[in-house]
Amino acid sequence: MGIEGLTLAKISEMVGGTLKGDGDRVVTSITSPEAPCPGSISPLWEKKLEQDADPEAVLLTKEGWIREDGEGVEVEDPRRALVTLLEYFDTERTAELPEIHETAVISESAVIGEKVTIGPGCVVSAHCRIGDGCLLAGNVWLGKHVSVGENTQIEPGVVIYDRSSLGRNCIVHANAVVGCEGFGFMPDAEKGLLRIPQIGTAVIEDDVEIGVCSSIDRGTFGETRISKGTKIDSHVKIAHNCTVGEYCIIVAQTGLAGSSTLGNGVTMAAQSGVGNHAKVGDGVIAAGRAGITDDISPGSVVSGFPAIDHKADLRQTAALRQLPDLVKNVKRIEKKLGELKQEKE
Structure with a gap:
């Protein structure tokens, strides 16, 4: 089912902006200002990119940036206004009629809420609880005693291990794993490396997003916890017994070692890491490839x-x-000193 277009007047109303030009012009898509197409609107909030914008582009931009003969909507914060439009045009998130596919395997002891979609090849194990309005796309596997909160979306190939819990309004992207066994071994005289059983749980609070192919281990004992509103990018590893605070941002290829802690509002940039038991305070920003080894x-x-x-x-x-320049200078000085020494001799 297609998405109905919006008039510029309607967009102006939605984003609280000022209409410029024909309010009846219909917008059906969003494109870059450099390459607009008929029926599109183009966001622009960086002044340095204004010179690259096509003169014919219909703009969603800052106040005073649309030329006199131009068309579009001016707002105080174009980037925030863009999010509003993206939410409207996000057809992938458009709700379908809820259904349970005939190939899904669902335990008789599982409790399924209302308006739940369970796609082909999904497995819902014993004593699972799935809240109202949830979506499980194809080939999702839920272990025993897994709890999924209302309106949570779980994409294809996701694995949620036994006793894990997800809160409301979460999004778990394709092939992510929650509640898997942590990497626990210790030297042993008889066995070489002794495997340490991992009997804890993983708790994901409300409004958390987990990216493609990310992995969150369950606790060795106790729990691994991801607090509400945190957003985790693709290919992130969070080890056993970690605690991640509220509204953190964890960017791709970041790793948190066992029992490390992030406070609220922490940003971990790409390929950064936190060592065992290190504590990162509220609001910390770790730059790309930063390696945190201490509090x-x-x-x-x-x-x-x-x-x-x-x-x-x-x-x-x-x-x-x-x-390199300092080394060259030192060598030049050494050479000069050697020459002076030879002259004296």
């Missing part, structure tokens, strides 16, 4: 390995880049 105070911005204050790391990096 970090709230509000800090860190980078490098081991992670230190970002400005200090930049100074160190700048100094390192001067080393």
Whole structure:
């Protein structure tokens, strides 16, 4: 089913903006300002990109940025207004009629809420509870005693292990794994490496998003917890007994080692990491590839390995880049001193 177009007047009303031009113009898509197409609107909020915008583009932009003969909608925050339009045009999230596919395998002891969609090849094991309005796409596997909150969407290939729980309004993207066994081994005189049983749980609170192919281990004992509103990118690893605070952002290829803790509102940029038992305070920003090996105070911005204050790391990096020239200068000085010594002799 297609999405009905919006007039510019309606868009202006939706985003609280100012209409410029023909309010009856119908918008059916969103495109870049460099390559507009008929029926599209183009977001623009960076001044440096204004020169690249096609003169014919219908813009969603900042106040005063549309030329006199142009058309579009001006708003205080075009980026936030764009989100409103993207939500409207997001056909993949458009609700379908709920159904349970004939190939789904559902335990008799499972409790299924109202208006739930369970796609082909899904497995819902014993004593699972699935809240109202949930979506399980194809080949989702839910272990025993798994709880899924209302309106949560679970995409193809996701595995949720026994006793794990997901809150309301979560999104788990394709091939993510929640509640798997943690990586626990210890040296042993007889066996070489002794496997440590992992008998805990994984708890995912409300409004959490987990990216493609990310993995969240259950606790060795106790729990691994991801608090409400946190957004986890693709290919992220969160180990056993980690605690992640509210509204954190964890970007692709980041790893949290066992029993590490993130406070509220922490940002972990791409390929960053946190060592065992390290505690990262509220509001910390870890730059890309930062390696946190010790506790970090709230509000800090860190980078490098081991992670230190970002400005200090930049100074160190700048100094390192001067080393080749410094080595050349030292060699030149040594050569000159040698020549002076020979002259004296």
